[in-house]
Amino acid sequence: MGHGEVWTLKEFFVYPNEYIYWSIQIVMYPFMTGLVAGAFVLSSLYHVFGLKQLKDIARFSLVFSLALLPVAMMPLMLHLQQPLRGINVMMTPHFTSAIAAFGIVFTTYGLIVASEIWFVYRRFIVESVLELRAKGEKTSAEWLKLTIYSVLSMGAMDLSPEALNKDERAVTILAGVGIPVACFLHGYAGFIFGSVKANALWMTPLMPVIFICSAVVSGIALCLLTYILTMEIRKLIAAYNRKTYPKEQHPSPEELGSVELHVVKTTAKYLVMFLVLAITLELLDLIFRGYTAVRSWDILRRVIYEKDFVKIFVLQYGMGNLIPFLLFLVPGLTVRRAAVGCALCLVGIFMMRWNVVIGGQAFSGSFAGFMEYKLPLWPDDLETFKEGLMGALMVAATPFVLFYTITRILPVFGVKDSH
Amino acid sequence: MINRRQFCKRAIIAVGGLMLPLAALEIFDPRTLQAEKETGNKTRWGFLVDTRKCVGCGFCVKACKIENEVPYDANVTRTWVERYVVTRDGKTYIDSPKGARDGFTSPKIDQNHHGMHEIPPQEVTKAFFVPKLCNQCENPPCVQVCPVGATYQTEDGVVLIDRTWCIGCGYCIMGCPYSVRFFHPVHHVAEKCNFCYHRISQGMKTACVDACPFGARSVGNLKDPDDPVTRIIMTERVSVLKEEYGTKPQVFYLGLSKEVK
Numbered sequence: 001m002g003h004g005e006v007w008t009l010k011e012f013f014v015y016p017n018e019y020i021y022w023s024i025q026i027v028m029y030p031f032m033t034g035l036v037a038g039a040f041v042l043s044s045l046y047h048v049f050g051l052k053q054l055k056d057i058a059r060f061s062l063v064f065s066l067a068l069l070p071v072a073m074m075p076l077m078l079h080l081q082q083p084l085r086g087i088n089v090m091m092t093p094h095f096t097s098a099i100a101a102f103g104i105v106f107t108t109y110g111l112i113v114a115s116e117i118w119f120v121y122r123r124f125i126v127e128s129v130l131e132l133r134a135k136g137e138k139t140s141a142e143w144l145k146l147t148i149y150s151v152l153s154m155g156a157m158d159l160s161p162e163a164l165n166k167d168e169r170a171v172t173i174l175a176g177v178g179i180p181v182a183c184f185l186h187g188y189a190g191f192i193f194g195s196v197k198a199n200a201l202w203m204t205p206l207m208p209v210i211f212i213c214s215a216v217v218s219g220i221a222l223c224l225l226t227y228i229l230t231m232e233i234r235k236l237i238a239a240y241n242r243k244t245y246p247k248e249q250h251p252s253p254e255e256l257g258s259v260e261l262h263v264v265k266t267t268a269k270y271l272v273m274f275l276v277l278a279i280t281l282e283l284l285d286l287i288f289r290g291y292t293a294v295r296s297w298d299i300l301r302r303v304i305y306e307k308d309f310v311k312i313f314v315l316q317y318g319m320g321n322l323i324p325f326l327l328f329l330v331p332g333l334t335v336r337r338a339a340v341g342c343a344l345c346l347v348g349i350f351m352m353r354w355n356v357v358i359g360g361q362a363f364s365g366s367f368a369g370f371m372e373y374k375l376p377l378w379p380d381d382l383e384t385f386k387e388g389l390m391g392a393l394m395v396a397a398t399p400f401v402l403f404y405t406i407t408r409i410l411p412v413f414g415v416k417d418s419h
Numbered sequence: 420m421i422n423r424r425q426f427c428k429r430a431i432i433a434v435g436g437l438m439l440p441l442a443a444l445e446i447f448d449p450r451t452l453q454a455e456k457e458t459g460n461k462t463r464w465g466f467l468v469d470t471r472k473c474v475g476c477g478f479c480v481k482a483c484k485i486e487n488e489v490p491y492d493a494n495v496t497r498t499w500v501e502r503y504v505v506t507r508d509g510k511t512y513i514d515s516p517k518g519a520r521d522g523f524t525s526p527k528i529d530q531n532h533h534g535m536h537e538i539p540p541q542e543v544t545k546a547f548f549v550p551k552l553c554n555q556c557e558n559p560p561c562v563q564v565c566p567v568g569a570t571y572q573t574e575d576g577v578v579l580i581d582r583t584w585c586i587g588c589g590y591c592i593m594g595c596p597y598s599v600r601f602f603h604p605v606h607h608v609a610e611k612c613n614f615c616y617h618r619i620s621q622g623m624k625t626a627c628v629d630a631c632p633f634g635a636r637s638v639g640n641l642k643d644p645d646d647p648v649t650r651i652i653m654t655e656r657v658s659v660l661k662e663e664y665g666t667k668p669q670v671f672y673l674g675l676s677k678e679v680k
């Protein structure tokens with residue numbers, strides 16, 4: 001069977017070699033990359049523009065973007081027919097190709113995030129080393145921790161005010177440099193699609209900008225949602241601790257709760273701002289296509305208004321954009337409402353990626369027929385695993401596992417950093 | 420809030436950061452592609468299809484599959500033949516079952532998911548066949564987008580794929596406006612017609628040209644004015660497919676009808 005045949009359903013006339021070649025993993029790719037970029041932009045709002053209210057969530061989202069980073073290339077690897085040759089992109093970059101820049105941009109960005117985190121956490125790392133060293137009897141876990149922190153400190157043990165000041169400056173610079181690189185990382189994911197002239201739906205210079213705006217929305221939404229969930233879990237743990245160890249000092253639920261609402265409200269403002277921008281651009285694109293109505297508009301219109309109507313107008317614009325928009329704007333925002341809004345936003349952005357990637361392949365290059373992607377739910381073989389629901393879920397779950405692991409070493413709450 | 424001074428400072432940092440990845444952008448230079456092509460080569464392979472002669476027997480498709488080892492039963496093919504049936508009410512029906520490997524044996528039109536469509540003979544105003552293959556474009560988007568250079572253009576204009584280097588990303592498949600590319604079911608790399616490069620570079624004809632009993636297909640050197648193919652292209656009304664994409668196809672058609680997609 002040809003690649004793609006299992007999940008492609010053809011209608012009317014489609015060229016013999018046409019199948020849905022870019023399946024769920026290529027939906028996951030811009031979705032995950034968008035989350036990385038968005039999480040980073042959120043953390044930079046505090047570091048670069050000094051929005052003090054966002055301090056708590058800034059560190060949270062910075063670490064989260066580190067956890068998301070490796071996941072940005074996972075879908076690509078899962079999608080390649082020859083994954084073992086993925087490294088060829090770095091060995092013979094063919095610079096007329098939009099994908100070829102991936103390795104370079106991705107590495108640059110990874111280094112920026114890693115170094116920013118290092119500067120943010122340097123004080124914590126050094127203090128941990130000193131503390132652990134001072135301890136007499138050490139358990140093996142403590143030895144392990146000491147080793148990890150010693151390596152992470154890279155010998156930079158200076159904790160003088162000047163040194164900490166320098167750390168802070170470095171963080172600001174890296175966060176500043178990081179914003180455009182993060183936008184570029186994602187904008188050019190949009191360029192990968194937008195530059196395909198053979199595809200009538202993708203071919204628009206707006207694609208990179210639309211991708212960036214929705215990336216920021218999704219990144220903020222995910223960070224906020226995870227933040228809320230983590231806070232809830234912390235409250236539960238605190239309550240449990242208070243019951244089991246009543247003698248010790250524990251933060252009260254009110255304490256934890258009020259911090260939360262404050263952060264949530266501020267963050268939500270930025271989310272709404274980028275949401276408006278994203279929707280405006282997308283609608284502009286849609287209206288422009290209808291207004292100019294070039295040759296491909298006939299088939300595009302059928303895909304947009306007939307075949308994919310539910311996916312585009314109900315799931316993406318309605319459920320994913322309009323409802324969260326209202327949830328955030330109606331006064332008296334509560335944490336719970338924000339959580340629902342964020343979750344819906346994520347659904348909306350995911351659907352946007354889906355509608356671009358899969359929707360872009362929904363019509364034949366002959367403009368005479370259609371194709372539909374039947375997402376393989378249960379894997380029968382490696383191919384249907386990789387490019388089906390299971391593969392997508394695997395990709396989606398990885399950042400949380402990574403985030404958990406990283407926060408064992410670099411906790412995101414209750415840390416004194418150089419700021 | 421930040422003051423103007425701080426804002427300027429931060430803006431400079433942001434712009435600096437932008438320069439870094441932008442340095443990578445400089446490389447999207449189409450002129451390098453052009454420069455690679457301006458060689459004093461004596462050969463430029465081209466193809467001529469006479470749609471008036473094609474009867475839709477599918478011998479070419481069969482021969483191609485065998486010659487180039489594309490699994491015979493797989494629903495992908497390097498070359499195929501389309502059937503067009505135009506009815507009195509102005510509708511056009513197209514099909515190409517299995518790429519027309521077995522020829523068109525039934526008057527019913529294959530509408531894929533919608534089953535077979537039967538058209539009463541008296542409704543038909545015209546019907547014809549159009550063979551398709553890779554156009555070996557002068558300005559091939561597939562070469563442009565390949566991230567590793569596995570798809571490349573030879574000096575005599577044929578676009579080839581290096582099977583040992585292709586990573587199987589499918590970007591070239593997306594980039595080709597003619598949808599001639601697919602993944603080889605055995606090798607799992609991008610695949611397409613290469614004008615039987617192993618044959619033409621040895622002075623032979625392509626397998627499909629040899630297999631066509633009606634002379635609907637021919638291959639020739641466009642730089643040789645005495646080549647019969649070149650003579651026809653120079654003197655008759657030929658057309659190419661999807662000219663609007665700017666790919667400059669080098670497969671020319673005689674008697675192309677406006678319905679052809």
Ligand code: SF4
Pocket residue numbers: 552553554555556559560561562578594595596597598599600611666
């Ligand atoms: S027809 Fe398609 S595969 Fe062939 S050279 Fe042109 S773009 Fe490339």
Ligand code: SF4
Pocket residue numbers: 564565566567568569570580584585586587588589590591592608609
């Ligand atoms: S599938 Fe292979 S030939 Fe095509 S663009 Fe990707 S690496 Fe290049």
